[in-house]
Amino acid sequence: MxxxxxxxxxxxxxxxxxxxxxxxxxxxxxxxxxxxxxxxxxxxxxxxxxxxxxxxxxxxxxxxxxxxxxxxxxxxxxxxxxxxxxxxxxxxxxxxxxxxxxxxxxxxxxxxxxxxxxxxxxxxxxxxxxxxxxxxxxxxxxxxxxxxxxxxxxxxxxxxxxxxxxxxxxxxxxxxxxxxxxxxxxxxxxxxxxxxxxxxxxxxxxxxxxxxxxxxxxxxDAISYDRQDDFKVSYRQEANVANPLVNCPYFKTNFISLNKNIQCDVSDQDSFTIYMCIDGKVLIKNDFGSILIKKGETVLVPAITSNILLSTKRAKLLEITI
Incomplete structure (x- = not known):
């Protein structure tokens, strides 16, 4: 398929x-x-x-x-x-x-x-x-x-x-x-x-x-009345790797800043992957096809995927899985 x-x-x-x-x-x-x-x-x-x-x-x-x-x-x-x-x-x-x-x-x-x-x-x-x-x-x-x-x-x-x-x-x-x-x-x-x-x-x-x-x-009865400084997220911005942003029971999000192509092995992930392009443009390729997306666009990579190629000279992405 x-x-x-x-x-x-x-x-x-x-x-x-x-x-x-x-x-x-x-x-x-x-x-x-x-x-x-x-x-x-x-x-x-x-x-x-x-x-x-x-x-x-x-x-x-x-x-x-x-x-x-x-x-x-x-x-x-x-x-x-x-x-x-x-x-x-x-x-x-x-x-x-x-x-x-x-x-x-x-x-x-x-x-x-x-x-x-x-x-x-x-x-x-x-x-x-x-x-x-x-x-x-x-x-x-x-x-x-x-x-x-x-x-x-x-x-x-x-x-x-x-x-x-x-x-x-x-x-x-x-x-x-x-x-x-x-x-x-x-x-x-x-x-x-x-x-x-x-x-x-x-x-x-x-x-x-x-x-x-x-x-x-x-x-x-729905409000949290306690002040909790748990809302601002600190994260690394190392290039060409997935930098963890949020890992909660409902979704996991990474920040990825690219200046070259990278290959991602997702064969053991058992979840779809979503990429939101927040700057630049990137070609996203899996085992079955590819698509180019630019800033402001989003793509869903199905869970059946084993490998994802992110091909770009410059892009910033949010990567989301469950």
Whole structure:
């Protein structure tokens, strides 16, 4: 079977906080000045990715997995997650501040929504000089203090603000309150889940003039109220090797900076491999075919692969497996 490296059509999402950097910096074809997200690889119902290259062009990710479950996912991934693709890959452009939000844990999401929870990571690709993220609280607080701050409109006084620069990386565990600030373009890797509890939105209104829904009651028992400095990721940037970024139960991510060709033996990996190109361009070749991708593009290499050749003179990649 010819399971070559698979590229998918991006699923572009208009957001009231979105902008144009997904077009100007990443080459996406935008039809709006308010595009906030490019879903690169998704198995989310209603937003399933469609293959854009080769003999499977036009086939959905779901159909491919149903036809070749172990070959696409890997035996261990299939046993753990079934045929649901377990992660969601995005590029995000925040022209304005996103809402302050959090995501439920697996246990809570399963109980309330019959879905996965949402743990995620961010790699900063571009940031204005004064750009900030909100991650967690400045100090430990109580549930009562949090509820009181919502009533008094003082939640922002309790939050931790982080100045960011290109290549900074952050890990956001389920339950941690957070927000992407204006002027940030990033790559996001997350569990397959769209469960978000919005707790504060600066009293903004949508295109119809309505305040956006808040999830105040749902959030109260989902938040981590302790301050934990566990979110900024330190990592090496040695050339032409896989530098570990994040290794959590839901995904493993490496940073790879290339200035020459490298060969990767993945015969014992038992998982698909995803490459997000965050700079330059690279030819990705497995046992069955190849594809050239450039900055802002993503490719899925099926688990049946034994060897991957990364061919380039200069590229930076995020490499994601389970």
């Amino acid at each position: 010819n399971l070559y490296p698979l590229k998918f059509y991006p699923i572009l999402k208009e957001r009231l906080w979105g902008g144009t950097k997904l077009g100007t910096l990443l080459g996406k074809e935008l039809e709006s000045d308010l595009v906030g997200e490019s879903w690169e690889l998704s198995g989310v119902a209603g937003d399933v990715s469609i293959v854009a290259n080769g003999s499977f062009k036009g086939t959905s990710l779901t159909d491919l997995i149903n036809r070749f479950p172990e070959e696409i996912l890997g035996k261990s991934v299939l046993e753990r997650f079934g045929k649901e693709f377990p992660i969601l890959i995005k590029f995000i452009d925040a022209q304005k501040d996103l809402s302050i939000q959090l995501h439920p844990s697996d246990k809570l999401a399963r109980k309330r929504h019959n879905s996965f929870g949402k743990t995620e990571m961010w790699y900063i690709m571009d940031a204005d000089n004064d750009a900030e993220l909100i991650i967690g609280f400045k100090e430990d607080i109580s549930k009562e203090t949090y509820v009181e701050s919502l009533k008094n409109d003082t939640l922002t006084d309790l939050l931790n603000y982080e100045n960011v620069s290109e290549s900074d990386t952050y890990f956001i565990s389920a339950g941690k309150i957070h927000a992407i600030g204006a002027g940030i373009l990033l790559a996001e890797i997350q569990q397959t889940s769209d469960q978000t509890y919005r707790v504060y939105d600066y009293n903004r209104k949508d295109a119809q003039g309505n305040l956006r829904e808040l999830h105040t009651e749902l959030s109260i």
